[in-house]
Amino acid sequence: MGYVRKWVQIIFGFLMNGYWGFPFSRSIYQGPMKVICAPGLNCYSCPAATSYCILGSLQNLLANVRLSLEAGQYYLGLYVVGSAGVLGGLFGRMICGWACPFGFVQELLHKIPSPKYRVPRPLRYGKFFFLVVFVILLPLFAIDEFGAGVTWFCKFVCPAGTLEAGLPMLVLQPSLRAGLGLIFWNKFVILLLFLVWSVLSSRPFCRVVCPLGAFYALFSRFRMVRLRLDKGNCITCGACHPVCPMGVKFDQSPDDADCITCMKCMTKACRFDAIYLEVGGIPVRAGRTLARPVAATSRQKTEG
C-alpha cells in the first residue's frame, strides 16, 4: 500500500504541477485549468502549477471582499469553500496523505537518517489558529485605507509558496531579486525551519501549521472515505501507534482530526484485522478470516 500511495502522490504532484513550458515562457501557466482547485497545498504562483490554491484564492477573495461588494460583485469565496468542502466531504485529510505535494516533500525528507523526535501534541491545535486567524480574520479585517486586505498566510508564513513559487520565480525572473526584503527572508527562514524539522519529525507542517489540513480536519467525522476500528478485534496492543506518521493513536481516537488515511496502521501494523477502510458507511476491505481467533487468543493471553 505504501508503494501505491507513493505513486499516487507523485501522480498528483505532476497533475498539480504539469506545466513544463515555464523555462521557455519564464512565467506561470495561464490556461483554463486554473479554474480547478488543487486538492493539496500547492501555490498557484508556482511556475508549473496548473490549478488554483484553495488557501491563496480564499485569502485574496476575503481580502478584497469590500472592494468587490462596492463594485456590485459578490465574491465571497463560496466557490472556493464549496470546492474544498466537496473534497473534504469525500476524502477529508486523506488528501493530505495521498495528494499533497508539500506533504510528500516532508515525507521524503523524513526518510533522511537522523535522530527522530515527536511533535508535541498540543501544537496540533496551531493549524486551527492559522486557519481562523491568518486565512480568514486577518485578510478580512486588517485592511488599509482603501478597504483592501492582505493574504496574511501566503505573505508571511506559507513555506510551500516560498519553495514552489518564490524561489523558482527568482530564478526565472532575475529582476525580482531587487525586491527582496525582510518579508521574503522571513519566509525563507520559515521554509528552512520546516525542511529541517521534517527531517527530524514526521510531517511537522501538516500537524502544526497547515490551514488546509485544518479545514479538511473539520470533516474527520463527516467524510465518505475513512478508516474504522473494529473494537471487537482490537486488543489495544498499541501496534498502530508508532507507525502513524501523524502521531495518531488510532485505537484510542479512530476519528482523529489528524488521521490522513495513509493506511499504514491497517496494512503494516494491525495483525488482528481491527482496522478497515469504509466508504460512506460500507466497509470495502474485507477482514482476514483468521483475524478473530488470533485476536481472541491474544486477548486471553493478555488478560491471563
Next chain:
Amino acid sequence: MTYSEDKKVHRVRKGPILALLFSLLLWFVGIALGEPDRVMELARQVCLSCIGLG
C-alpha cells in the same frame, strides 16, 4: 454487537452526504455569482506579495 453483525450491518452515513450537499450548494452559488472568473483571474497572475516578493 458481535463481530459478524458488525461486519454485516452497514448503514449509509448521512453526515458525509449532508456535508457534500452543503458544499455543492456553496459551489453552485459561487458559480452563479461569477466567482470562477475572479478565481481564474487571480490564479493567472503571479501574486508577488503572496510569495514574499512584493
